[in-house]
Amino acid sequence: MTLPATPSAGSFEGGCAFADGQYVPLSEAKVSLFDWGFTRSDATYDVASTWHGAFFRLQDHLDRFFHSLQALRLRIPYSREELRQVLHGCVRAGGLQDAYVAMVCTRGVPPRGARDPRLAVNRFYAYAVPYVYIAPPEQQRAGIDLHISDRQRIAPESVDPRVKNYHWIDLVQSMFDAYELGRDTSCVVDAHGNVTEGPGFNVFMVKDGVVHTAERGVLEGVSRRTAIELCQCLGIPLRLGPVPAAALRGADEVFLTSTGGGVLPIAKVDGVPVRQFPGPLTQRLSDAYWAMHDEPAHRDPVDDTP
Ligand SMILES: Cc1ncc(COP(=O)(O)O)c(C=O)c1O
Structure with missing residues (x-):
């Protein structure tokens, strides 16, 4: 899938999401009520961080995320390098130095009434928000x-x-x-x-x-x-x-x-x-x-x- 152009720095000041293949303000990022990620916790995710403007051990987070995808038979339409670019894009658009950066893949929405997870189209989301501490x-x-x-x-x-x-x-x-x-x-x-x-x-x-x-x-x-x-x-x-x-x-x-x-x-x-x-x-x-x-x-x- 082709990636949209990376938004300019700070264009979504304070945080940026990536949903359905587009960069959007956080308030516009939505998940369907019928997505199995929501109704069945049928999803995987990872959380990386940036500190003073740079990702820390991003390759390790990508390794873990791709391993999780494979283990759950989930697929995203992006290569590892494209995913890296999306995450960079969210932080850049959010104008963030110290950021909490999440990537999420859900099973998606199967056709109405279907119960076979193979029929669902997997969905990918990402977002960057200001750094979140377990305890400040x-x-x-x-x-x-x-x-x-x-x-x-x-x-x-x-x-x-x-x-x-x-x-x-x-x-x-x-x-x-x-x-x-x-x-x-x-x-x-x-x-x-x-x-x-x-x-x-x-x-x-x-x-x-x-x-x-x-x-x-x-x-x-x-x-x-x-x-x-x-x-x-x-x-x-x-x-x-x-x-x-x-x-x-x-x-x-x-x-x-x-x-x-x-x-x-x-x-x-x-x-x-x-x-x-x-x-x-x-x-x-x-x-x-x-x-x-x-x-x-x-x-x-x-x-x-x-
Ligand atoms: C259940 C659980 N254990 C451990 C961790 C710590 O993992 P990491 O060091 O990659 O943040 C997390 C992070 O979210 C977690 O959700």
Whole structure:
């Protein structure tokens, strides 16, 4: 499919969407009531970011998105390079420096009355809005209180968490539980009581100098991967494997990773202060995470010349 001309910089100041093959203001981007993406969560998506005018690890987000498409038998009418251009176009048109950039593919609308997903024409959407944090820096400094929910993440045998998906009812309900208890956010467990992930983030802990995070049953977050690579690079011992809820409660340091904020320190788990906040390894990884944004290998600058 041919791409429309990239809009001029700032022409949709504050945010821009791409829907049905056109760049449009955010308020004009619409999804059909009959799209299975809406009625059945039959969709995949990815969220990348720009920081100071450049995408961070965009190729990793594209790899993950194309893998998710393939896993769900979804197709978009764009090549990888065309998709990259669309995402650049949304950020450029939105006039954004620090942006949250989403790409979404839904199953689409099958003919009226049809129940065969093969008959639906898949739809593609993208948008760029100002950067969204899991918790903004002020809240991170004040101290995030993380609730470990008893709710189980939908089993990986049912919905592969490595395929980024909108099966969020477990996560969203755990957020309500957290708010009722006076906590700030939440994470959910697997069938064995091991911590998996939370609404938009992976969970890490540090115990006796070793960094731990779940190996399976979670989305392989691009920021999780960044934290793992940084541990390897900085010589910080790392163990990928089950993280029992009790271990997280007894950790020396706890942190989250997300495209929405990088490496975010946790001050309390279920109201009980974490031994070290912000922990020294958390701080080191967070500093290295942001420093990595300046490395040419991970930067893809958006052309914002008028
Ligand atoms: C369920 C879930 N886990 C983990 C993450 C973190 O992934 P990333 O580091 O790629 O933002 C996300 C991001 O949205 C998520 O939705």
